[in-house]
Amino acid sequence: MGYTLCVLGCGTMGIAITSGVLASLHPQSLLHGLNSGQPKWESHTPGTSTPTPVADDDPRLPSRFIACVQREESARRLREKFRAVLGGDAVQVTVGANVSAVQLSDVVLLCCKPQGASSILNESGIKEALAGKLLISILTGVTIAQLSAWVFPSTTVVRAMPNVACRIREGMTVVSTLPSSDSEGLSKQIVLQIFSSIGRCRFLEERHFDASTALSGSGPAFACIFLEAMADGGVMMGLPRAEALELASQSLQGAARMALQPGAHPAQIKDSVTTPGGCTIAGLLALEDGRVRSTIARAIQVATERASELGQPTTK
Numbered sequence: 001m002g003y004t005l006c007v008l009g010c011g012t013m014g015i016a017i018t019s020g021v022l023a024s025l026h027p028q029s030l031l032h033g034l035n036s037g038q039p040k041w042e043s044h045t046p047g048t049s050t051p052t053p054v055a056d057d058d059p060r061l062p063s064r065f066i067a068c069v070q071r072e073e074s075a076r077r078l079r080e081k082f083r084a085v086l087g088g089d090a091v092q093v094t095v096g097a098n099v100s101a102v103q104l105s106d107v108v109l110l111c112c113k114p115q116g117a118s119s120i121l122n123e124s125g126i127k128e129a130l131a132g133k134l135l136i137s138i139l140t141g142v143t144i145a146q147l148s149a150w151v152f153p154s155t156t157v158v159r160a161m162p163n164v165a166c167r168i169r170e171g172m173t174v175v176s177t178l179p180s181s182d183s184e185g186l187s188k189q190i191v192l193q194i195f196s197s198i199g200r201c202r203f204l205e206e207r208h209f210d211a212s213t214a215l216s217g218s219g220p221a222f223a224c225i226f227l228e229a230m231a232d233g234g235v236m237m238g239l240p241r242a243e244a245l246e247l248a249s250q251s252l253q254g255a256a257r258m259a260l261q262p263g264a265h266p267a268q269i270k271d272s273v274t275t276p277g278g279c280t281i282a283g284l285l286a287l288e289d290g291r292v293r294s295t296i297a298r299a300i301q302v303a304t305e306r307a308s309e310l311g312q313p314t315t316k
């Protein structure tokens with residue numbers, strides 16, 4: 001029998017992670033369709049993630065899910081969503097019952113706003129309910145030292161920084177290196193299993209978390225600005241909007257997948273596209289005139305600085 005996973009604060013990211021993990025555990029379920037939506041275009045869109053084989057007795061895999069939210073309205077929507085795709089109560093959704101949800105769980109995924117951590121973890125009984133368990137926080141800016149001060153020493157605290165693409169199992173998650181006492185233990189296996197089932201997962205020291213938050217946590221938003229702008233250019237030149245978005249999206253996906261190939265480098269890919277005297281170099285020079293590289297790099301810098309402020313007592 002696997003373990004019980006409690007998603008404490010099941011909003012955008014809680015839903016993305018839960019949906020991704022459920023889809024990996026139930027490859028035949030409608031979750032795949034729901035997560036990726038109906039194909040927008042008629043073009044062939046091959047799937048990319050390989051389903052994780054289900055093994056009910058694997059202690060690294062969750063077999064029961066509890067989602068905690070604050071408002072009844074959110075709870076109702078979540079129940080409908082998960083019931084619709086799994087046809088039962090695969091995910092138990094609770095409101096105002098964080099302590100009992102944590103008591104019933106083995107692993108807790110903290111997915112509330114950074115500003116909400118203090119009140120959620122200071123609720124009477126939570127500390128005791130978390131004793132001896134694994135607490136994985138995806139909160140921006142809230143440090144392991146802060147989290148550890150709110151729980152007993154027997155609670156294993158791990159930070160993770162996923163992104164919204166976990167929803168379609170194409171996420172990028174950075175996980176803090178575990179304490180040496182647990183560096184090869186079950187906690188590490190559980191964390192790896194969760195996040196590698198919904199995308200890529202990499203361990204990094206905590207000092208890199210704010211930059212990782214800006215780069216891969218916020219990254220999908222930055223990429224979508226570029227994507228929208230490319231599509232706008234296509235529309236300006238007469239392409240229909242839907243086709244322009246398809247062309248832009250698939251081009252970005254293709255370029256990113258090429259860049260992820262072993263030994264590949266973005267500059268080499270760019271050079272291979274750039275015919276001497278051709279149209280690509282004309283477009284590249286227009287981009288450079290707009291200081292596109294320093295603008296994008298500065299966005300990561302500013303987002304990193306802001307990430308470090310979030311979750312701190314003096315920050316709104």
Ligand SMILES: NC(=O)C1=CN([C@@H]2O[C@H](COP(=O)(O)OP(=O)(O)OC[C@H]3O[C@@H](n4cnc5c(N)ncnc54)[C@H](OP(=O)(O)O)[C@@H]3O)[C@@H](O)[C@H]2O)C=CC1
Pocket residue numbers: 008009010011012013014068069070071072074075098111112113114116120138139140161162163164217218
């Ligand atoms: N959005 C993103 O792309 C990313 C976000 N993050 C981090 O993930 C965290 C969550 O972000 P996001 O999912 O966008 O935020 P959301 O606001 O979408 O989700 C927060 C959830 O917490 C719930 N909640 C609030 N208070 C309580 C409470 N007292 N008890 C139980 N549940 C509660 C809310 O319930 P209700 O719905 O009822 O209000 C909501 O479901 C943040 O810390 C953020 O920094 C990290 C990486 C990417």
Ligand SMILES: O=C(O)[C@@H]1CCC=N1
Pocket residue numbers: 140213217218
């Ligand atoms: O904007 C934010 O603060 C969060 C963290 C990364 C993505 N969204």
